[in-house]
Amino acid sequence: MSEILVTGGSGYIGSWCTLALLNAGYAVRTTVRDLSREPQVREMLQRGGADPGDNLRVVRADLQSDEGWTEATAGCDGILHVASPTLTQPPKNDDEMVRPAVDGTLRVLRAARDSGVRRVVLTSAIGAIAYGHEQRDTPFTEQDWTNIDADGIQPYQKSKTLAERAAWDFVNEEGGGLELAVVNPTGVFGPVLSSDYSPSLGTIARMLDGSMPALLPFACGYVDVRDVASLHLLALTEDAAAGERFIATAGHSLWTREVAAILHERLGERAAKVPTKEMPVWVARGLAKVNPDMRNLRMLLGRNLDATSAKAERLLGWKTRPIADTIAETAESLLALPR
Template identity: 80%
Template sequence: MADVLVTGGSGYIGGWCTLALLNAGYSVRTTVRDLEREPQVRAMVRRGGADSGASLRVLRADLRHDGGWREAVAGCDAVLHVASPTLTQVPRNEDEMVRPAIDGTLRVLRVARDAGVRRVVMTSAIGAIAYGHPPRGIPFTENDWTNVDAAIAPYQKSKTLAERAAWDFVADEGRGLELAVINPTAVLGPVLGPDYSPSLNAIARMLDGSMRTLLKFASGYVDVRDVASLHVLAMTEQAAAGERFIATSGHSLWQRDIAAVLRERLGDRAAKVPTREMPLWVARGLARVNPQMRTLRLLLGRNLDATSAKAEHMLGWKARPIEDTIVETAESLLALPR
């Protein structure tokens, strides 16, 4: 099998994609911004039960710069472009997040095309699909796009414009390069290391009692292992070329639904999980002044349901029950060293 490059191997989804490829017998290269993170990447792979030896190479490459990318993709058959620029706080100017996301995506696509890569599978997000729309009673599908002219957060705008730029590049300049895109909903699942999705942080805060009340909003959720398996299917199945796929498990859940699963399945270990839901008017007031809640302001009271019917029918993908994932997520978090 030819080599596969995974960008952002130290990240949560990137780590599980690396594991899925290694377990399937591929030789994997993965990029990190700083090679000091190589031991962490290899530890994550070992923790996931795969061999972190000769079948895995860790290379330095930064989405903000050209250096390292040619070496990273040389000889690769496919690229899973999982990495995305991140900021530790809400940017003062949305271009601080939007511009690097677009430029980094185009940098990877350009070097992949020039190296003769067959297909790039890009990790986008439900943030490129379900935001900036009026309330609706039907699930979002791959035919929907986030309205970037509406009042949306910089993260959702960056994911939308980066994905749009990727499709435009492949259509106009791809010269035969194939593209498939994965749009996960909120990602849960076992942790391999200290980097994991913000959705897991919400569960961690429920478990340790720092989340005193539940917020009223609903979204889809999906297991990170199923997200990784969908990336591999999108890389290998011919039908996936030129398509985008939502990754979600069943219907959307409200925070109160997640809390109820934790209390029912974990017993005393979920003793600190909140039971009370914050009134919407209070939450909306706090979101105006609380920086931690500001990014959730536009979600309050909303139900962002989505469907994975396309991935199920076209690729044969199937997500595991999200209730089991919630429990495994919690158990994984509880087992982390304190």
Template identity: 80%
Template sequence: MTDVLVTGGSGYIGSWCTLALLTDGYRVRTTVRDLGCETQVRAMLQHGGTDHLEFVRADLRDDEGWADAAAGCDYVLHVASPTLTQVPRDDDEMVRPAVDGTLRVLRAAHGAGVKRVVMTSAIGAIAYGHEPRDTPFTEQDWTNVDADIAPYQKSKTLAERAAWDFVAGEGRGLELSTVNPTAVLGPVLGPDYSPSLNSIARMLDGSAPALLKFATGYVDVRDVASLHLLAMTEPAAAGERFIATAGHSLWQRDIAAVLRERLGARAAKVPTREMPLVVARGLAKVNPQMGALRMLLGRNLDATSAKAERLLGWKARPIEDTIAETAESLLAL
């Protein structure tokens, strides 16, 4: 039986990757910062069967535990990423843990003789800090960290850069692939889900007074998990980056239209008007939650998954179905 380490198994993408691996017959070891969450994670994954699931405590900010976590594993899915409960005072509060944590995982994987690491990067490492453009972003693009970008995008970019530098240098012999999802939607397994889902939740409960004017790609979390598994096993994936997105980008007004069409009366609180850009930009200067979106306002960050489709045969499900299932799942939760 093949052994796979999944870092951050209690997180949204990590839990779906773990579920996909268990369903496909892999033996999975997953890292969590607190072993107290094991019961909750097992409950989330119960329909995938958890007999072949093991938990170890390891923190991206600490060396302890990583060598033991990687020992005996054939592959590593490095999904974990540092999170902050408030806007950092300094970019390094998010950047340093992301970079150092990635290097801890890679060093442990290399020392354990792991064949390949698949790292969960993000569209944030590709599409930010550029002038407006009419063509979709591809894996050839990198975010400009010298531009005025949010700490999260900077951390994802520098962590991925550090990973590629590591395998080209001291980690030579270790294979690396990265998966760069756009905004991730899909059913929730528990209360820990992505910020993209929070935007859907705010539309549904009426706490979003108006729609923001920006467009980005969206992708189903289950398709993100399937791309991780393809990137882990397919020979053609070694040394490659893969954008995960379903079709072209969507404006928030497009998301709202799908919610109203699919949910009917249950989408009664979904806003129908767009916030004027001048108002949104003004709020972004004083509201931390809006501030994180300031570089998106008025922009269309379209991207393409043509590479993953061509090299790996990956295919994303229709995003309209994902939006509806996301909403149904949030309402049930």
């Protein structure tokens, strides 16, 4: 392969994907919305153990504009499309999040096709798989899709589902030979490279600082960000990955109380503020109706959204770290951030 493009290089998953590529010997090009963020991107990579030098090029491209994507994709053999539109305020309606996600994905795919890119790996989410279903005893697989018409589906899950469906439709109908693979991570934990980290990590941060008074009653899968990055690399390079989607999760799902117990066991006194009591389901559901911070979790409360990565393990030989180690390393990393 020649140069690989990573969209959203300043983001949490994007930065670790860039690190994985650099460590594997690739030249990397990455997009940011504002070129003033280049020093921050390079600082994050150095904190992760890489000094990219000339092996990294930072270019400007915005998912909500056509400008810059032809130049960003030209000459690249592969693309990891990790970037996702972000909002600083809760969306006023679904389209405020859905349209940028769908349109941005299609912009990247069109530019990739027109530039002769061989394969695009799209970062989707478990939000495109496991929501809007009745409780079940078997784990979710890549055959499942979120039911966006179910009551309570939030704009984030809808945006991830519709953006991924749009990507598959585009490649099948207009791709012109462009290959697509998709990675669907569960909750992503792992070491942070800056104070600008993902919402999943906010769960552990709130436990550690005492701002979470009680544990929320739900269970879902979790995965190390470094393993998510390694799965992106496998999805980019392995022949068996073309045309496939892959759930990224480590082992079975964990209840929030199990995450808290791991923190207490591994951190001791430093986990003194981590709550030990679980909020009753009926209380949590009532709060979710009035608390904007809990609204996205409303469909999870009282539920177990277990999923399996058996497909990635079987087809690609993908392996994950023990999730207890990841949870402990996540906490250590958050505690080490400058205050």
